[in-house]
Structure formats: C-alpha cells, structure tokens
Amino acid sequence: MSDDHDDSPIAAQVRDLEALLEAKGLIDPRELDQVLEAFAAKASPANGFRVVARAWVDEGFRERLLAGANDALPELGLSMGGGLQPQVLHVVENTEDVHNVIVCTLCSCYPLSLLGPSPTWYKSTAYRSAVVSRPREVLEQFGFDLPQDTQIRVWDANAESRYMVLPRRPDGTDELTEAELAALVTRNGLIGTAAV
C-alpha cells in the first residue's frame, strides 16, 4: 500500500482529522496556524541559493555541508527544524561525472525550508514515476541536455531524509560576489532538473 498518497484524498483526510482533533479539544487551531505560518514565512528557495553560493566560495563550508548538512546550516542561520519535527538533510554534489536528481516517489517529500513550496510538477505522478525510470528523458523535457557520459544518480526521499542538490559552479564566475552567485541559482537547480 505504498501508492495511495495522492494529494487530494490525503488533503481531505487531513482536514477531517484536524476538524475532529479540534472538536475533541486535543489541538488548538490557533497554535497549529501559528506553527504553519511561521514555518511558511521562513521557507524560501533563497535559503537554498545562499547555501549553494557559500559552498562555492568557501571550501571548508562545502566539505562540512556534504559531510553533515544539518550541522553546517546554522553557519548561515538556517536549520532543518521549524516544522513539526526536525529532518535530516543530505546535500548531494554534482560533479563533472555525476549529476543528481531528487524525487519522492511515494508522495512529495521535499526540503521546504530551503527550497520553498514545491512546484506542482514535483508532486505529479508523471514526474514521480518517470524520473526514477527514465531521468535523462525527464531532464530533456526540462530543456536540460546532459552529456551522454554523465552518470545520473536519482535520490528517492521515500523515508525520513530530505535531499538538496549542490549544482556545479558555472564557468566564468570567478569575479562574482557570493550574493551575485546566489542570484544565479534556481529552484530547479536545487532539485536537479536544471544545471544551476
């Protein structure tokens, strides 16, 4: 029963459950709204862009980020907490030989605090099923042609961990500041459906 996570029935179930918990006095709806609003206000892909830019300019940070992202994020005032439970983040690095792509084939697990709200296509059955079996074709649909000899690694966030891609720093950017570098990064680059 791993494929019954379609968005609309789950959303309806969650609404019903929330209403029931409120009716029984087990949760305070204002408290729940406050938690969700506070989390949503801080959840932005700009956070992910800053992480990438810092990793590009600071080799020590890059190493700490890849070794254990949860311990490195506080250096930028960020964390994987803030939701209802803290989550483990794995940052996976693109290289000349390896390109990484993230997906959650079971539902739509995604590091919201660093990437912001997930795009609709990320939650679609089409993306979730195609990217694990034919990632090169999916990337082509995004207008992203990888060299044939680049190895593709797909990461399925099917359990408790979340993933973010560290894209390769574009050529010809040696003179740019950290803020200018951050402005080059896109949300799709953090998912792996774009080069940067």
Add this chain to the structure above:
Amino acid sequence: MSERYRTGDRVRTSTVDPDHHTRLPHYARGHVGTVVGHDGVHPLADLSAQGIQQRQQVYLVRFCARELFGHGDHSVTLSLWEDYLSHE
C-alpha cells in the same frame, strides 16, 4: 543499536506487498542493491501507521536502473528500513 548490514553489502528487498502502509515503493521490491551508507535510526513507518513505535536502522541502498527497470544506465538510491532487507 546493532547494524545488520555494512556499507558495500549486497542486499535484496522484500517482495511482500503488505495490506498496511509501507515506505518500500513497488518499483524497488524484490531487487538487489548495494548499501552505500547508514541513514539514521527511525521508527519503522509500517508499524508507526499501526500505532506501534519501533525504532530501527535505516540504510541508504543504491540500485542500478537495469536491475529495477530492465533498462537505463543511471542509479536510484532509497532509504530502506532493516526489515525491508535480507542478505543477498
């Protein structure tokens, strides 16, 4: 907590399609992969959905696309609880 598998071990995933919640996707059932790391100790999702708390080691397991789908030259890495795996 003791770890049954080590990095580099070849493991096979369960073929069972349970009638309860699970986090082992269909496409990864009954296939052989390689443990590439440990991914913490977490409550087994299958039991949590039944109201039972049992923490268990989770492994990062990498599969070749050809093993999973019969085609492709990429890899797919999943996080799998110890109960989903057996030694190959």
